[in-house]
Amino acid sequence: MNAQAVVILPIALPLATMVMLLLSLKSIPAQKLIGVVGSALLLLSTATLAWLVDRDGILVLQAGNWPAPFGITLVADRLSSIMVLLAGLMVFAVSVYSLASVDNSRVRFGFHPLIQLLLMGVCGAFLTGDLFNLYVWFEVMLIASFVLLTLGGERGQLEGAIKYVTLNLISSAVFLAAIGVIYAATGTLNMADLALKLRSFPNEGTVSVLSMLFLIAFGTKAAVFPLFFWLPASYHTPPVAVSAIFAGLLTKVGVYSLIRAFTLLFVTDLEFTHNLLLLIAGLTMVTGVLGAMAQNEVRRILSFHIVSQIGYMVMGLALFTPLALAGTVFYIIHHIVVKTNLFLIGGVVEQRFRTGRLERIGGLYRSAPVLATVFFLSAMSLAGVPPLSGFFAKLTLIRGGLEAERYAIVVAALVVSLLTLFSMTKIWSEAFWKPPPGDAVTDVSSRNRSRTGRACLYGPTILLASITVGIGVMAGPVMNASMATAEQLLDQNAYINAVLPDGPTGQVPAVSRERRSP
């Protein structure tokens, strides 16, 4: 098989796994086995893709053999390949974890096929080079997430789902309208072709309006200030395995789209767009962390921290220097691993006490030392304590901020980092250090869990925690990869030339242009 066929694997493999899962819905062991094996294969294929992209540069696949910009193009550059690799890693960890944490009725309803559908949407969104195709992958991902969110139909889930569904549908409608306007303005939807056409677009006002429409559409998915309210209202309701994969991947698809749009398409009016992004980044950080401080339940606190950390990622994008963008990439790598892990650990805690409320849990340092260790590592990494991964991610971003002489955002980032540490120590001292309160319910069934069941719960958390430590210890190689990614992002011509090897296609008498004459 040639190298280009590997680009399709992160989309085709989840589809194939899903097909097999749907055809064997009746057998629960088969569901679990196929789900885990399929996720492992996906991880393998995404690792291959990342390796190939690192070796050969940008890989492009024209689906259906239609040449760009007419057909749908799949593009795997460094950023895309890193994102799909992380997606593969997370789905593998969550699939293993779900073996012991998702109940059989949910498995029978189709938990595993839905996870694969979600992954297909996520990987498709990371790999596509076409705006409308991006919309379609968004919707694939959203429909899967809707069903996963409501799976089981408990009160809180349904309530959270209404908010989640509504806000995501609005953002999809805005996205669709933006696609319509951008097609009317330029006559193309291929991102590389768009980048070329927007560069020399005569009317600056139109480009500004377009950039704002995309900012709202992607910003809602990424949960930036002031569009994040759906996230803390819904992320703590579904089963833990579901919230973990949501926390790790879904908002990051929004962030990825923001990065794509504001490094490739809308780079002509940096003064306006990127300054606005910087303001949004600062406000997102601060509101997120303040929201987290007011909370008293493990998963709610973590949900607000997702919001606050989206701010850091947008900050690097807004500064728009190679160093700051490298910080963003590093931060995304670090964040996906750590955040997923914290949700998984929070799930184990909730399973033990049947609640995540801090006042009703405690004593885990004594009763579950392994859990305490992995939580401590992840939480400290989230707060940015050296030598864990979060420290280097934040350091790079702050260096980027200082270099660009944007001191206000640097101060905000440092303060938010301190507050994050505060809120992590709150969970630590309440859940782990303080003796368990007298009325704490301890779930006996989780104590008597079989050895394999425990391995399924702890294995993924230990794996992810060691990756966090690993990123910290080997910060050099990760930093180099982030730097290379950032430089590739800033070199728009490389992307354009990879997709359109024959140069711009403006000379072709496009069917759709100049048709207003009667």
Add this chain to the structure above:
Amino acid sequence: MDILLAITVGGLYAAGIYMMLRRNVVKLLIGLGLLSHAANLLLFTAGGLVRGRVPVVPDGGTWPLVIVADPLPQALILTAIVISFAVLAFALVLIYRTYQTLGTEDLDELKATDT
């Protein structure tokens, strides 16, 4: 024709947003439906309007000889309609289940998961 469609799109957006601001979940859903229709129609109008000229290339040629309707926005809308069909069907089941479980259709009472 463009102006008429533009007014319709604007009207649909206004109606959709008005419905979404009501407190009833069913009205919220109707509002979402109107909003997606408005976006589809916007996409259609933005693609340009040509009446009665099918985008078919004559035998032996490589380009259509006259200015024809652009098929791409129509394909996009078709896809978007299919997607919004699935999503709205899901949302319908969702609000029905919510009504059954929570016994209310007032959005203001759905705040247990808020903070």
Add this chain to the structure above:
Amino acid sequence: MDSVILKTAIRFLLPLLLLASVFLFLRGHNEPGGGFVGGLLASGAIALYAMTHGAAAARQVVRLPPRFLIGAGLLFALVSGVAPLFFGRPFLTGLWTKITTEGLGELHIGTPLLFDLGVYCVVTGVTLVFVFSLLEE
């Protein structure tokens, strides 16, 4: 729904509607129609049957569980996408062949037809999942 007229009529209408859905599906090759519309018509017919005779009876008519239909449809789509890779073409490239049959003349058969069959199955399956889950309360 308790309408004797509809209940009796749907017994005769169901096969006709299903036949019409196959017709629409095949017509989609060159003219308006196709897997999506065909699937919608088929699921509409079954939904009517389910509304009059109950969801359990409708499940008997379909025989296959709806989620199995979704899986089968996705399998068809996947095969039609992956098949070109084995002929050295990119993903989703259409492959066509002609077969001559007695009576029907020359037929064009290709992977897009298989893809459309997949769409037909997925649309029917998804709609039936919604319909059944609303009816089986």
